[in-house]
Amino acid sequence: MKRHLTAVLLLWLCAAAAAWAQTTLPAAVNTDPARAQIVLPEPANPRLPSLILIGDSTVRNGRDDGQHLGAAGQWGWGNPLAALFDPARINVVNRAIGGLSSRTFLSAGHWQRTLGYIKPGDLVLIQFGHNDSSAINDTSRARGTIKGVGDESQEIDNLLTGQHETVHSYGWYLRRYVADIRARGATAVICSPIPRKSWDAAGKIVRNRADYGGWAAEVARREQVGFIDLNELVARQYDAMGHDAVMRLFPQTTPDEHTHTNLAGAELNARTVVAGLKALHVPQALAALNDAGQAIPAAEDERPVVDAAKVTAEQPRDAALPTLFLVGDSTVKSGGANGAIGWGERLAPYFDPAKINVVNHAIGGRSSRTFLTEGRWDKVLEQLRPGDFVAIQFGHNDVGRIGDPAAKNRGSVPGTGDETVEDTRPDGGREQVHSFGWYMARYVTDARAKGATVILLSPIPHRDAWQQGRDFAGYAQWDEEVARKGGALYGDLTMTITNAYRSVGATVVDTYFSDARTHTNDAGARFNAERVVETLKALPGNPLAAYFRR
Structure with missing residues (x-):
């Protein structure tokens, strides 16, 4: 009995000491802040x-x-x-x-x-x-x-x-x-x-x-x-x-x-x-x-959704020639908004206009999901002909959380599987959202059915994510998997640009962006367009070789 009372007393003393340390000891007791016992607030109303x-x-x-x-x-x-x-x-x-x-x-x-x-x-x-x-x-x-x-x-x-x-x-x-x-x-x-x-x-x-x-x-x-x-x-x-x-x-x-x-x-x-x-x-x-x-306004979203009504869809200049179609988000086409230029807007000079058209269908704020659900992919398919090429780059806007209004209904399910997640649209309607790989595989299947060659490009790296490791590791892996299974080509644009950024250094790279971390300015777009050309030339068989400027 005595031993039992002693044990109970010791447990009570330990609990009391812990509670006292949490609520009453001044910060000056210990100069090490990791062990400092200070008074911290608790929820005033647990309900x-x-x-x-x-x-x-x-x-x-x-x-x-x-x-x-x-x-x-x-x-x-x-x-x-x-x-x-x-x-x-x-x-x-x-x-x-x-x-x-x-x-x-x-x-x-x-x-x-x-x-x-x-x-x-x-x-x-x-x-x-x-x-x-x-x-x-x-x-x-x-x-x-x-x-x-x-x-x-x-x-x-x-x-x-x-x-x-x-x-x-x-x-x-x-x-x-x-x-x-x-x-x-x-x-x-x-x-x-x-x-x-x-x-x-x-x-x-x-x-x-x-x-x-x-x-x-x-x-x-x-x-x-x-x-x-x-x-x-x-x-x-x-x-x-x-x-x-x-x-x-x-x-x-x-x-x-x-x-x-x-x-x-x-x-x-x-x-x-x-x-x-x-x-x-x-x-x-x-x-x-x-x-x-x-009364405080919301922070500005640096990845706005471009108003599609204000974007004129491009057409192939010469219907007798094959066309290289570009599909993607604002990192491919920004149109100069807030000084931003996408690499797709600086790519055409690398191709011989007497041999191929370059048509940029990319639009800001879109993901692999919304480019399809908005019907923009259908417009590309209407223009596709046998012998054409389609280069597709998504990922920047696919990272948004499904169900979060801030993501603007553009997030996709991570991975390449067949699972779906239900999302509520602004009009109250329900949408079954597929995986990133599902949408990319849809593009590959549709374009190849038209007789086109499909090239999946991993996203360009963020301004703040190229110095350590690699950016967009998941999206690069999913692009590669979809391309391999679907008969498309894959180019690791993320690492091609990352390696080029590392060669010129952070001081130079910082001059290539128009905002905190996503969009390039004209100099950055030109730099990245060169890297896109490098990536395309490195594809198996170099399928676009005959169309580059000599």
Whole structure:
């Protein structure tokens, strides 16, 4: 009996100590932020849905009090974000902790405690990156993660904690959070880290497309979750405001502070988060915005759907000649919108007009799915003749989540299988959505039945995804599989351009784009058109050899 009472007492003491550590110990108890015991908020009304934030000090700074300096102190954007929501409709729960990385928020147990508050219907915003570039193992903070989004890992004996630890990549930790959130029946949205107060040689705010901003986007794309590109969206606003105005968004008492904003800067960032949530059409968030939140416009979609009524369909110039038809999205034909030019608009000069027509049927904002469902493929088939060629490139818009209004009903099911997913159209009608491979196979079958040669091209890489690994790995694999099974040709345009980008370097490549990550300008379109020609010439048998200019 005595032994039983002793065991019960020990269990009670352990539980009490854990609860006390979670709620009462000040941050000053431990200088290691990964082990700091601080007071974190909990959902005020468990019956309401919750908007839960996890991240670092740019989301919740210190004790969330501005270091007793009021608006002039350091603030994370999670604090003013709460002021844009109605507390009678949603809990805004800022569980971010200063000094942590995607790794240490998990390894120190903060994520496990936060998971206990996540329930079905909740929304979780994830923003890490500012501290992930730190040392992986040292006696100071030991918070770094492996660069990139891969599955590589590193075994360490942590010099700070004294524990053996397996350290993963930045992307691995983000994927872990997404998986756990989904398992709870909640919705995850990944945010790229806000930009620092740092300008490049051209006077523009430095972006993080090549590292944490780009990696966050890549994870969101692979996991098919919402993504708010805070890094780019805030940087654009900073560029428009100018140097002096940006300086006023950071603490004036510490002019060298380049990461943490004052309250005015945090408010700008919070408004940008809401603009991003509106662009994603996240229902939990939209339904709970107060008047101030409702007044914020949605972030601009850099992948707009071009109005088909304003696009004149091209015709073969000489009906006596064979034709090379181009089918795809805005990366193939942008028409100069916002300075964007697709590679298909710069391809014709490489072909002899006395021997072949080049007709560009691509249109912005389309996917393998919508190019078919809108009847645009039927128009191509009407023009196809035996001996013609069709080059098809889709993928950029197929990544949209089915059922998410922000995806504009253009997402396709990943893979090449026969499975379907039902989607609700804006008019209330139902659509059975097929896989990317299903749509591509349909194009191959239809065109070959007309006597045409079909060439499937993997998508051009994003501006922020060519330096590490490869972009569009899944779509390239699915294109290749469809081509092999259906009797079409396949060209890995993604890697042809990626390798060419690597040869000229990031400084040059950045001058090839008209926006943050997708659309090329004229110089980029010309560069990529050359790569398309390289890809076509490398096809088995070089079927277009007779038609190139000498």
